[in-house]
Amino acid sequence: MPGPLNGLRVIELGAIGPAPFAGGLLADLGADVVRIDRPPPKHASSESPPQFDFYNRNKRSLALDLKHPDAIKTVLRMVCQSDMLIEGFRPGVTERLGLGPQACMDANPLLVYGRMTGWGQSGPLAQEAGHDINYLALTGALHCIGMAGQPPSPPLNLVADLGGGAMYLAMGILAATFEAQRSGQGQIVDAAMIDGVVHLMSAFQAFRQQGTWTSERGENIVDGGAHFYGTYEAQDGKYIAVGAIEPHFYAALLHVLGLDHSVLPAQNDRTAWPKMRAQFAAIFLTKTRDEWVKIMAGREACFSPVLSIDEAPQHPQMKQRGVFQKFDDVLHPSPAPRFSKTPGALRRPAPAPGQHSEEVLAGWGLSTDEINSLQEVGAMHQA
Numbered sequence: 090m091p092g093p094l095n096g097l098r099v100i101e102l103g104a105i106g107p108a109p110f111a112g113g114l115l116a117d118l119g120a121d122v123v124r125i126d127r128p129p130p131k132h133a134s135s136e137s138p139p140q141f142d143f144y145n146r147n148k149r150s151l152a153l154d155l156k157h158p159d160a161i162k163t164v165l166r167m168v169c170q171s172d173m174l175i176e177g178f179r180p181g182v183t184e185r186l187g188l189g190p191q192a193c194m195d196a197n198p199l200l201v202y203g204r205m206t207g208w209g210q211s212g213p214l215a216q217e218a219g220h221d222i223n224y225l226a227l228t229g230a231l232h233c234i235g236m237a238g239q240p241p242s243p244p245l246n247l248v249a250d251l252g253g254g255a256m257y258l259a260m261g262i263l264a265a266t267f268e269a270q271r272s273g274q275g276q277i278v279d280a281a282m283i284d285g286v287v288h289l290m291s292a293f294q295a296f297r298q299q300g301t302w303t304s305e306r307g308e309n310i311v312d313g314g315a316h317f318y319g320t321y322e323a324q325d326g327k328y329i330a331v332g333a334i335e336p337h338f339y340a341a342l343l344h345v346l347g348l349d350h351s352v353l354p355a356q357n358d359r360t361a362w363p364k365m366r367a368q369f370a371a372i373f374l375t376k377t378r379d380e381w382v383k384i385m386a387g388r389e390a391c392f393s394p395v396l397s398i399d400e401a402p403q404h405p406q407m408k409q410r411g412v413f414q415k416f417d418d419v420l421h422p423s424p425a426p427r428f429s430k431t432p433g434a435l436r437r438p439a440p441a442p443g444q445h446s447e448e449v450l451a452g453w454g455l456s457t458d459e460i461n462s463l464q465e466v467g468a469m470h471q472a
Contacts (some may be wrong), residue, residue, distance in 0.1 A: 093118050093119060094115055094118040097120040099123070100171050100175070101123065103442075108255070111175060112124065112148065114259045119433065122147065122149070126150050128154055129152070145439035146435060147435065147436050149445035152442045152469065153463075153469055161186065163468070176205070177205040179215075197275070200275040220246070221246035222249075229287075229294075233312060237306055250282065252285065252289055253287075256285070262278050311334075316369050317334065324374055329373060329394055333390055338391045341388055378394050401413075411423055416438070417438035441472045446469055
């Protein structure tokens, strides 16, 4: 069955990080996402195979030299038939190319123009370089992540790039497209990672103002401070995770660990957390990780083993749901979320730059002569 976004046409100006991840979410759900890549330099050394660029699966690649005026005219011609455009450059770059919001929306007033940056389109840092860790640092999120007495720990690039960036861009452009269908007018979606991360931090901002969250790492309920929410080493050097926040789950955890609730400090007595953590740590060291898995099964103790990136696909829960699937001889995460009637699917492996140039341009209405001319003047590359 076609995905729920079947029929949606999206132009993605080639970038790195959250913009292509957002485009990949749309592509997984059936949208026709055409990524406009730079033509590869002649005699370039071979890069990693495109099949490992998971963000670009299900997309088609059109290689255009956006410094060539004929390439810009071609993109604008495609914009006239597109629902969305995604770009992830610093503010002002697409304007200088001639593909800014004004030029594109003049060509297609229904277009939704999605902009992905770290700092946003305005403000004193708008033109500064940065990565996930920098955006996390400025929002207060990074300061909260890590163990007590240790430096802040970057949570991979999951929080700013993907959570606060790509997810908010995807949600924003879909919302704007829904509105455009009713109003007959597109709009610009300014998705900044700092905006998204601050929004993700909303509960902790509330806790801090309420007085239930301290400013120090490792002193709070979900930052590793609470003994009932954290990780512990097992006898074999592997780790387990517990998250028994609710009283009945905490009681179940204590029961499995052989601890008498009646003689212990109250669960939320923060003064007792360090001592209780040490007690938990000593108990968990008495058995291997997999022994704890068997003991905890069905006990409602909010327990799980900490699996490695190689172990995760083999877990029965992952296998039964098909969370991973083999595609193009590579193990991929399956499209998410799930749809009962129009599921997403892996349809195309990630393309080499320019792999679909002629196919895309023909599908957007360019004649064979026009396509050949673009290639002859160096505005287009067919891999």
